[in-house]
Amino acid sequence: MKKQVISVILSAAMAAGMLAGSVVSVSAEATGKVYLLNFKPESDEAWQELAAAYTDETGVEVNVLTAAAGTYSDTLKSEMAKSEAPTIFNIGNTAAAQTWDEYTLDLADSELYSHLTDKSLSIVYNDKVAAVANCYECYGIIYNKTILSDYCTLDGAVVADPSEITSLDTLVAVAEDINSRIDEINDEFGYELTEAFASAGLDDGSSWRFSGHLANMPLYYEFKDDGADLVAGEPEIKGTYLDNYKKVWDMYVGTSAADPKTLNSGALNAEMELGMGEAVFYQNGDWEFAALTNPDNGYLVEAEDLDMMPIYFGVDDENEGLCVGTENYWAVNAKAPQEDIDATLEFLNWVITSDTGREAITDKMGLSAPFDTFTDDFASKNAFAASAAQLMADGKTSVAWSFNATPNVDTWRKDVVTALTAYTDGTGEWDAVVTAFVDGWAEQWKLAEEAAE
Amino acid sequence: MEKAIKKYWPLFVLPTFAAFVIGFIVPFAYGIFLSFCKFTTVVDWKWTGLENYTKIFFVNRKLDTTFLHSLWYTALFTVVTVVIINVVAFTIAMLLTKGIRGTNLFRTVFFLPNLIGGIVLSYIWLMIFNSVLQHFSKTIVSTEWYAFWGMVIVVSWQQIGYMMIIYIAGIQNIPGELIEAARIDGASPAQLLKSVTLPLLMPTITVCTFLSLTNGFKLFDQNLALTGGNPGRLSQLLALNIYDTMYGKTGWEGVGQAKAVIFFILVAVISIIQNRLTTSKEVQQ
Numbered sequence: 001m002k003k004q005v006i007s008v009i010l011s012a013a014m015a016a017g018m019l020a021g022s023v024v025s026v027s028a029e030a031t032g033k034v035y036l037l038n039f040k041p042e043s044d045e046a047w048q049e050l051a052a053a054y055t056d057e058t059g060v061e062v063n064v065l066t067a068a069a070g071t072y073s074d075t076l077k078s079e080m081a082k083s084e085a086p087t088i089f090n091i092g093n094t095a096a097a098q099t100w101d102e103y104t105l106d107l108a109d110s111e112l113y114s115h116l117t118d119k120s121l122s123i124v125y126n127d128k129v130a131a132v133a134n135c136y137e138c139y140g141i142i143y144n145k146t147i148l149s150d151y152c153t154l155d156g157a158v159v160a161d162p163s164e165i166t167s168l169d170t171l172v173a174v175a176e177d178i179n180s181r182i183d184e185i186n187d188e189f190g191y192e193l194t195e196a197f198a199s200a201g202l203d204d205g206s207s208w209r210f211s212g213h214l215a216n217m218p219l220y221y222e223f224k225d226d227g228a229d230l231v232a233g234e235p236e237i238k239g240t241y242l243d244n245y246k247k248v249w250d251m252y253v254g255t256s257a258a259d260p261k262t263l264n265s266g267a268l269n270a271e272m273e274l275g276m277g278e279a280v281f282y283q284n285g286d287w288e289f290a291a292l293t294n295p296d297n298g299y300l301v302e303a304e305d306l307d308m309m310p311i312y313f314g315v316d317d318e319n320e321g322l323c324v325g326t327e328n329y330w331a332v333n334a335k336a337p338q339e340d341i342d343a344t345l346e347f348l349n350w351v352i353t354s355d356t357g358r359e360a361i362t363d364k365m366g367l368s369a370p371f372d373t374f375t376d377d378f379a380s381k382n383a384f385a386a387s388a389a390q391l392m393a394d395g396k397t398s399v400a401w402s403f404n405a406t407p408n409v410d411t412w413r414k415d416v417v418t419a420l421t422a423y424t425d426g427t428g429e430w431d432a433v434v435t436a437f438v439d440g441w442a443e444q445w446k447l448a449e450e451a452a453e
Numbered sequence: 454m455e456k457a458i459k460k461y462w463p464l465f466v467l468p469t470f471a472a473f474v475i476g477f478i479v480p481f482a483y484g485i486f487l488s489f490c491k492f493t494t495v496v497d498w499k500w501t502g503l504e505n506y507t508k509i510f511f512v513n514r515k516l517d518t519t520f521l522h523s524l525w526y527t528a529l530f531t532v533v534t535v536v537i538i539n540v541v542a543f544t545i546a547m548l549l550t551k552g553i554r555g556t557n558l559f560r561t562v563f564f565l566p567n568l569i570g571g572i573v574l575s576y577i578w579l580m581i582f583n584s585v586l587q588h589f590s591k592t593i594v595s596t597e598w599y600a601f602w603g604m605v606i607v608v609s610w611q612q613i614g615y616m617m618i619i620y621i622a623g624i625q626n627i628p629g630e631l632i633e634a635a636r637i638d639g640a641s642p643a644q645l646l647k648s649v650t651l652p653l654l655m656p657t658i659t660v661c662t663f664l665s666l667t668n669g670f671k672l673f674d675q676n677l678a679l680t681g682g683n684p685g686r687l688s689q690l691l692a693l694n695i696y697d698t699m700y701g702k703t704g705w706e707g708v709g710q711a712k713a714v715i716f717f718i719l720v721a722v723i724s725i726i727q728n729r730l731t732t733s734k735e736v737q738q
Contacts, residue, residue, distance in 0.1 A: 074700060077493065077494055077706075081494040081496045099493060099704065100493070102493075204683070259590055261590040261592075262586075262587055262591065264684070265586075267587075407703075408701065410702075411701045414685065414686070414701070415685070418685035421684060443513055444702075446513055447512065447513065447702065448702075448703050448704070450704075451491075451702070451704020
């Protein structure tokens with residue numbers, strides 16, 4: 001009796017297994033499928049719509065899954081382990097290309113790559129085009145043009161027009177002057193200004209602006225001096241321009257109303273400070289445009305108040321443009337079945353060539369896409385992106401996103417932020433920042449190399 | 454009936470056993486296996502032997518103390534929280550079994566914090582701490598000790614109510630005649646506590662210390678939300694340290710896994726010892 005029962009159960013289990021197996025094989029034999037693991041939570045809805053539109057048009061199944069903010073690498077690791085792994089995934093930099101080297105398909109012959117206007121907006125790793133940028137972004141110092149122009153009309157203002165700020169020294173002088181004349185400016189023009197620079201928060205939600213974006217400046221100029229690849233970097237750095245980094249950082253902290261000892265509290269909101277007209281300057285990127293101008297946020301600034309200037313660094317100020325680059329690259333899963341790969345490449349091509357796809361990228365997601373198909377109606381409407389384009393047209397050199405070369409990004413940045421926090425709240429020395437920056441770089445680079453073996 | 458159970462027990466055990474194997478045994482064994490491998494996804498591994506384990510302590514041939522630091526930091530944290538939680542929970546439980554007015558209200562209020570999730574709770578406390586510390590130009594992550602006591606306060610606040618309920622149940626289980634007999638024999642309140650209440654409460658104490666001990670070692674949510682391991686990695690408890698290793702460095706998934714295995718062994722050994730110690734003090738009524 002016992003044996004009978006067990007054998008019945010076992011055969012039932014076997015039958016179920018066969019059934020499941022056959023179902024899977026049937027669906028796989030049909031046409032290829034596309035599975036996009038999306039990086040940007042804010043564009044989830046637009047991608048879902050786009051996927052549905054593509055399925056309606058061609059009958060090809062497109063799944064889009066969006067990882068929650070800050071969990072992309074966790075999600076990617078677990079999704080990739082599944083039998084139906086993502087066919088398109090996001091990699092952010094060369095280090096990620098290294099991690100996912102076995103999974104990235106060479107895109108050199110793809111139509112997607114052929115449409116890319118600036119070939120430097122792709123990641124080349126292990127002799128293959130591992131990933132292609134799907135948008136590019138720029139960052140610099142966002143400033144409130146209206147307040148700054150009003151300041152310029154004051155007696156004894158350092159500059160007569162915002163456009164005269166073309167070097168770090170001038171910027172420092174202006175910021176210090178504004179910060180010391182807050183009451184005068186408020187009385188004169190009726191603002192509620194509290195500081196020149198918005199707070200430089202050192203909590204985990206904001207410190208990347210300095211350990212990533214600002215740290216890019218000394219890295220970029222050093223790579224440039226050494227003739228190294230500007231986004232792939234080099235194993236050891238000397239920290240030649242860290243004095244400039246210190247000068248900029250001191251300006252951020254010194255001309256802000258935030259207490260330098262509590263910058264890591266997480267209670268500061270720099271975006272709000274600029275949005276409410278409490279601050280004139282705010283180092284961040286063009287992705288802030290949507291948030292600053294979104295009426296739901298209730299900010300006082302309007303689109304026409306906003307402009308962006310380069311992070312003047314005291315090295316090559318007259319030729320410096322905004323920092324232009326991206327952390328959003330599409331990679332195609334080389335381990336997916338061939339029919340899925342074909343379907344995926346076709347889908348990506350459709351996204352950047354069809355009207356539906358281009359409209360979704362430009363209007364719904366608000367991105368600036370680096371493909372030759374995005375012209376006229378599909379050009380970006382972001383004012384900061386326009387400033388970047390204007391500066392480029394004026395013959396300025398865009399600063400590359402050299403921080404993409406950072407080895408073991410999270411670890412390295414954390415060490416730099418720790419030292420920077422100690423320096424800023426007075427418990428540590430600047431030398432510790434230099435050590436974390438320079439020695440930490442070499443150490444993490446070595447570890448990352450080792451891990452790649 | 455009994456005969457039928459004897460005959461068919463494998464059938465009844467099977468579903469739970471299968472779930473236990475799938476949900477626990479297999480991932481556990483696989484996890485141990487992976488700690489000896491280099492891997493990016495769990496199905497894609499390469500055997501590397503003990504390399505992951507040496508990397509825990511030696512990075513670039515230099516001694517790396519982050520893991521050791523979070524080890525003793527966690528141990529200290531656990532000791533402090535176990536003591537505070539159990540002493541306070543027991544005291545409140547004693548007070549709330551004396552039949553004072555509003556006992557039920559008090560019990561409910563003390564238990565409430567336990568119903569809020571760790572992440573939410575920590576964010577709320579983060580605001581409270583920082584708005585107070587702001588007056589002294591400090592934040593909760595100014596030094597590792599601010600972070601330490603911050604976490605102790607949050608975790609104690611959260612768990613005292615829970616342990617209190619267990620203690621109350623234990624205290625109410627003590628037969629009234631035993632206490633009455635002790636009183637008639639002239640026992641003072643202190644003697645009553647030491648010789649009657651505490652020995653009879655040992656099973657409850659075993660449960661409560663076990664729970665607070667393992668909770669202390671495994672703490673993750675509150676650590677992540679309240680301090681995020683800052684300043685630097687100085688306030689990382691073990692679980693967060695493992696998480697940080699796993700996701701913070703390229704190619705270090707295996708090292709994180711190796712740390713997790715050590716972590717498991719440690720928690721298992723300590724809780725077995727604790728269980729032996731307190732169980733041996735339990736008395737028969």
